[in-house]
Amino acid sequence: MNIPQSSFPRVVIIGGGFAGLAAAKGLEKQELQVVLIDKHNYHTFQPLLYQVATGGLEPDSIAFPLRKRFNDVENFFFRLTEVTKVNTEKNEIETTIGNLEYDELIIATGSTTNFFGNTNIQKHTMEMKSVPQSLNIRSLILENFEEALLTSDLEERKALMNFVIVGGGPTGVELAGALAEMKKGILPKDYPDLDIRQMQINLIQSSSCLLKGMSAKASEKAEDFLINLGVNVWKNLRVLDYDGKTVTTKGEDYFRAETVIWAAGVKGKTINGLNEECVIERAARIKVDAFSKVVSYNNIYAIGDIACMTSEENPYGHPMMAQPAIQQGKLVAKNIIAKLFNKEQKAFIYNNKGSMATIGRNKAVVDLPKWKFQGVFAWFVWMFVHLFSLIGFRNKVIVFFNWVYNYIRFDRETRLIIRPYKNKKKLGE
Amino acid sequence: MNIPQSSFPRVVIIGGGFAGLAAAKGLEKQELQVVLIDKHNYHTFQPLLYQVATGGLEPDSIAFPLRKRFNDVENFFFRLTEVTKVNTEKNEIETTIGNLEYDELIIATGSTTNFFGNTNIQKHTMEMKSVPQSLNIRSLILENFEEALLTSDLEERKALMNFVIVGGGPTGVELAGALAEMKKGILPKDYPDLDIRQMQINLIQSSSCLLKGMSAKASEKAEDFLINLGVNVWKNLRVLDYDGKTVTTKGEDYFRAETVIWAAGVKGKTINGLNEECVIERAARIKVDAFSKVVSYNNIYAIGDIACMTSEENPYGHPMMAQPAIQQGKLVAKNIIAKLFNKEQKAFIYNNKGSMATIGRNKAVVDLPKWKFQGVFAWFVWMFVHLFSLIGFRNKVIVFFNWVYNYIRFDRETRLIIRPYKNKKKLGE
Numbered sequence: 001m002n003i004p005q006s007s008f009p010r011v012v013i014i015g016g017g018f019a020g021l022a023a024a025k026g027l028e029k030q031e032l033q034v035v036l037i038d039k040h041n042y043h044t045f046q047p048l049l050y051q052v053a054t055g056g057l058e059p060d061s062i063a064f065p066l067r068k069r070f071n072d073v074e075n076f077f078f079r080l081t082e083v084t085k086v087n088t089e090k091n092e093i094e095t096t097i098g099n100l101e102y103d104e105l106i107i108a109t110g111s112t113t114n115f116f117g118n119t120n121i122q123k124h125t126m127e128m129k130s131v132p133q134s135l136n137i138r139s140l141i142l143e144n145f146e147e148a149l150l151t152s153d154l155e156e157r158k159a160l161m162n163f164v165i166v167g168g169g170p171t172g173v174e175l176a177g178a179l180a181e182m183k184k185g186i187l188p189k190d191y192p193d194l195d196i197r198q199m200q201i202n203l204i205q206s207s208s209c210l211l212k213g214m215s216a217k218a219s220e221k222a223e224d225f226l227i228n229l230g231v232n233v234w235k236n237l238r239v240l241d242y243d244g245k246t247v248t249t250k251g252e253d254y255f256r257a258e259t260v261i262w263a264a265g266v267k268g269k270t271i272n273g274l275n276e277e278c279v280i281e282r283a284a285r286i287k288v289d290a291f292s293k294v295v296s297y298n299n300i301y302a303i304g305d306i307a308c309m310t311s312e313e314n315p316y317g318h319p320m321m322a323q324p325a326i327q328q329g330k331l332v333a334k335n336i337i338a339k340l341f342n343k344e345q346k347a348f349i350y351n352n353k354g355s356m357a358t359i360g361r362n363k364a365v366v367d368l369p370k371w372k373f374q375g376v377f378a379w380f381v382w383m384f385v386h387l388f389s390l391i392g393f394r395n396k397v398i399v400f401f402n403w404v405y406n407y408i409r410f411d412r413e414t415r416l417i418i419r420p421y422k423n424k425k426k427l428g429e
Numbered sequence: 430m431n432i433p434q435s436s437f438p439r440v441v442i443i444g445g446g447f448a449g450l451a452a453a454k455g456l457e458k459q460e461l462q463v464v465l466i467d468k469h470n471y472h473t474f475q476p477l478l479y480q481v482a483t484g485g486l487e488p489d490s491i492a493f494p495l496r497k498r499f500n501d502v503e504n505f506f507f508r509l510t511e512v513t514k515v516n517t518e519k520n521e522i523e524t525t526i527g528n529l530e531y532d533e534l535i536i537a538t539g540s541t542t543n544f545f546g547n548t549n550i551q552k553h554t555m556e557m558k559s560v561p562q563s564l565n566i567r568s569l570i571l572e573n574f575e576e577a578l579l580t581s582d583l584e585e586r587k588a589l590m591n592f593v594i595v596g597g598g599p600t601g602v603e604l605a606g607a608l609a610e611m612k613k614g615i616l617p618k619d620y621p622d623l624d625i626r627q628m629q630i631n632l633i634q635s636s637s638c639l640l641k642g643m644s645a646k647a648s649e650k651a652e653d654f655l656i657n658l659g660v661n662v663w664k665n666l667r668v669l670d671y672d673g674k675t676v677t678t679k680g681e682d683y684f685r686a687e688t689v690i691w692a693a694g695v696k697g698k699t700i701n702g703l704n705e706e707c708v709i710e711r712a713a714r715i716k717v718d719a720f721s722k723v724v725s726y727n728n729i730y731a732i733g734d735i736a737c738m739t740s741e742e743n744p745y746g747h748p749m750m751a752q753p754a755i756q757q758g759k760l761v762a763k764n765i766i767a768k769l770f771n772k773e774q775k776a777f778i779y780n781n782k783g784s785m786a787t788i789g790r791n792k793a794v795v796d797l798p799k800w801k802f803q804g805v806f807a808w809f810v811w812m813f814v815h816l817f818s819l820i821g822f823r824n825k826v827i828v829f830f831n832w833v834y835n836y837i838r839f840d841r842e843t844r845l846i847i848r849p850y851k852n853k854k855k856l857g858e
Contacts, residue, residue, distance in 0.1 A: 041846045058490070065844050068840075132847060135847070189500045193433070398831075405826075417470045
């Protein structure tokens, strides 16, 4: 892997998401060699992926080149590769570009879509966990509308204009809201020869409420907002299968749809080679103690979505979101430095800053620890929190400008099929 | 193709580039049905593709959704498809989504890369005529640097950092300049563990000067600028072959390089079904008269790169650039309207507004009809002309902001490998 030997201890971080990035930042300017490994050369700001999928933002403004972030940092190395295995006896990771020894290892591999073992669903539905996946959704939506224009078969046209989103968490809710905004403001203008009223947006949730992690008020309000926007909200409905044509459910309901987005669950992106004891079957996360240390190892840590740190308040681990990831990343860096200087390490205490989701124009729900509110003000709060969490000044300015522009003009201009998804062979290059 | 029958005559335009777009605009608000066909759902601002390829601009800011441009236009229809044949006897085009009759047909299919029949070169070199192709180059450049870090084989590392651009026209010159800027300002920071001095940028021109269509002064100055930026300019050197590893030339020079960009020529993107007489072998363009009418037809026109309209000043047709395309598009629209009202049609007179090319920071060459200048002021002129030629307010603002940002920060931030080109299978999704 061509990483120079150093007299300093080597910390290897797998994953440049929220958790890995926070850890790498925390380890800057120390007597340490830091190696960050990711299969992308950029950090993805996942909370805004749904805006890329719906043509509201350029993919390049929610991604940030990882090398650039650490341009000025000495003893920092980035490698673009995938880790295939951890060899805990040799203190070594194995990757597609060679092996690398570590003194301390931080696993921040994040999460991936959970299809709960259903290969049909895995094959035919769309995921939205990465920039390329979001671009695929963007292409597919537009390709389906182009196709809907062409068919005289009414059933087929309906299926092409029928969008099913499975999962009523923040991803599903925000995506459904954005699609509803497209239906209102953009698609009737772009496709005057189509009856856009036939476009259906179905949001399916297996349990009895949306946004399960949030307050009852937020959940109710989000549902109201969606219904007012024309989204069909289905609760207590469990999806059974999707063969590429029809979504079947546990009840009698079925949906003939060409676009099904699977946002019904995530699971840890586990790594080979760890002791079986430390991997929890539930959501495939890695069991860690209060210091983010993987149980039964002394120099391996797991942080972010992949880590399952249980406490009284969080018996199944912290929510798989940016905040716990960032906080764990910061603390694990401090604890590794403390370990070097033989100082005391601190146990993790999650500072729950709250959670929020936006449903559309002027509509959001915000749960702060001491204040829960919904509507226009919540929407402003949502925007500013997301804007300031973005990495990079350029990205902030461009996202802000796009939002202002889209708001004033009721528009989403990046509705481009750059890489066709459905008609790859037919129109691709 | 599901285009409604209309009592108005139907004008079909094939291609939404500069020429096709100008024609479609000129036909707005007439008693006509206009059908625009393109294989992309967006217009590409080709002069800035090299900035996408080198991480200076987002792809989405030089593309503009075609449907949006004609949102408010009645009797306008867009179809996303490729035309496979023209049936001139039936007045019909054949496409992948069905046939369509026309009353008047405008061929504005543009141009494609000319490999002069060398299939090796076609297979192994990179083209830069579309957004996806430019993104492929962006990915490949970055992937090669990531790989150069890994190898201990010095020859291989040099080949990975060796860039060969074949063709000294505007595309080749601008791309070479942009790569040189990356070499200076960005790559040494991103890859501190690589010796960036080993990066070579070779610009190969078969004739005795760069920017052949421009003045001798512009050509000389462009060469000076490039040499000062560290580009190796090779003149009177003809490339013979490239096997994916080594570029061989007619002389003794050869280049071991992993990235070869072919900007050595374009040819018309011809269309099947036209009379053999009207297709000129030279550069595969379609012979038209001074009214853009394809010879031997009464209702078929060709405009832009694909059209070859000869005159005393342009014995081989107009240069394959934006200006003749836009001017021909505007006039053909007027002439079609004149034909409808039995008015007199006007012959095309090319208003040569001049040409320009930028080489890098503060460096450009501009040839106006009465004034030729080079340097900082030329660079400002280049920027503002390109900025104001972009379609869409949003695109203009974002490109302008990116340029200011890149200028002040000596940066190009969209150096993202969103879709890997080389390691598609290894790292793609």
